[in-house]
Amino acid sequence: MSFIKFENVSFNYQHQKLLLSELELSIDSNSFTAVTGPNGSGKTTLGKLAMGILKPLSGKVLLEGRDISTMSLGKVGSKIGYLFQNPEVQIFANTVIDDLGFVMRIKNIEENEINKKIDTVLDFLNISDLRNSNTFNLSYGEKQRLAIAGILINEPQFLILDEPTTGLDIGRKKMLSALIEKLLAAGKGLMIISHDHKFINNFSGKVLKISGGKIYE
Ligand SMILES: Nc1ncnc2c1ncn2[C@@H]1O[C@H](COP(=O)(O)OP(=O)(O)OP(=O)(O)O)[C@@H](O)[C@H]1O
Ligand SMILES: [Mg+2]
Structure with a gap:
């Protein structure tokens, strides 16, 4: 059984012509998929449909x-972690530890356990030194990794990252690339929405292109 499946999915925002038309798509839980296509072709929309944030027409x-x-x-979010095109929108607390502990604190998880999980995820992302930082002061690349940390802490099986290389320098792109390899090696599935062909060519898997409302493999 595929993890995410689109069956004859059409979508538009206004009562205009269809943005996405009769899409069929099947994605496995531990596979790599890249989604490319021109600006405005509907890549972000596809990601939001896959998350159930948007409903098909x-x-x-x-x-x-x-x-x-x-x-x-919430249920979808426990299975799929979603990185928004602008990672700043998903950082909501003033400090890194408060941001990462937020959901677990609501769930009344023990403080010891919360701290352990936070340390593990910060270490995994190589940002342990930011543990006590104020989120307002983080650089773009640091905010992006914090947003990814906030996703990984929920231990989802699958991640959708929307334009994760935007604003990253070469060194940070390499770190992100290594992180993605690490996640794939750990058996996670990933969908990367990106214009950055050089970046997505680092990984082996399916490349989908959205154009004129259709999807090509
Ligand atoms: N909430 C919305 N209401 C109306 N139109 C929208 C909305 N969100 C997106 N659109 C339009 O839908 C089209 C597809 O948008 P989408 O964000 O999916 O494109 P994209 O392929 O991700 O583009 P980019 O490469 O710039 O990120 C665009 O023309 C956009 O203006
Ligand atoms: Mg987009």
């Missing part, structure tokens, strides 16, 4: 065989 999106429109965003 017609057709169905299935997550592990279940219609995603019947699932809460």
Whole structure:
């Protein structure tokens, strides 16, 4: 069974012509998929449909065989981590530790356990030195890694990263690339939405191109 499945999915924002038309797509839980295409072709929209943030006009999106429109965003979020095109929108606390501990504190997880998880994820992303930083002072690349840390701390099986290389220098791109290899090696699945062909060519997997409302492999 595929992890994410699009069945005949069409979508538009206004009552204009379809942005995405009758898409069929099947993605495995431990695979790498790149999504490319020109500006405005609907890549971010596709990612949001895969997360159930947007609902198809017609057709169905299935997550592990279940219609995603019947699932809460919280439930989907426990299975798929989603990095927004602008990572700043998903950092909400004033400090790195508060940001990463936020959901676990709501769930009343023990403080010791929370700290252990935070340390593990900071170490995994090579940002242990930012543990006590104020989130306002972080550089763009640091904010991006914090946003990814906030996703990984929920231990999702699959990640969708929307334009993760925007604003990253060569060194940071290499670090992100190594991180993605590490996640794939750990059996996670990834969908990377990106214009950056050089970056996505680092990985082996499916390359999808969205153009004129259709998807090409
Ligand atoms: N909330 C919205 N309401 C109306 N139109 C929207 C909305 N969000 C996006 N659009 C339009 O839908 C089209 C596709 O947008 P989308 O963000 O999916 O493109 P994209 O392929 O991710 O582009 P980019 O490469 O610039 O990130 C664009 O023409 C955009 O203006
Ligand atoms: Mg986009």
